[in-house]
Amino acid sequence: xxxxxxxxxxxxxxxxxxxxxxxxxxxxxxxxxxxxxxxxxxxxxxxxxxxxxxxxxxxxxxxxxxxxx
Numbered sequence: 001x002x003x004x005x006x007x008x009x010x011x012x013x014x015x016x017x018x019x020x021x022x023x024x025x026x027x028x029x030x031x032x033x034x035x036x037x038x039x040x041x042x043x044x045x046x047x048x049x050x051x052x053x054x055x056x057x058x059x060x061x062x063x064x065x066x067x068x069x
Contacts, residue, residue, distance in 0.1 A: 003041055009034030021055075028065065035062055 004013050009030035016024040029035040039060055046058055 003045055004038050007034050007038045007041065010038075032062075 001013055004010060004027055007029065011028040011030060013027045014025065016026075018024055027035070027038050029038060039062070043058075043060075046054070
């Protein structure tokens, strides 16, 4: 998503279709400041462009990466 790639510290973005209308997105940033900025930008985008398409507001969960491969 170009909007998030512009945020300083961007590392990766993933969108997952979990089935039955459930979607999950995960973005990875080098630091908390980048993650916080991405949440702000994504919230603005959802509010301005997608709100009418979503039956429920998105939920935001944040935390450090503790394992990877």
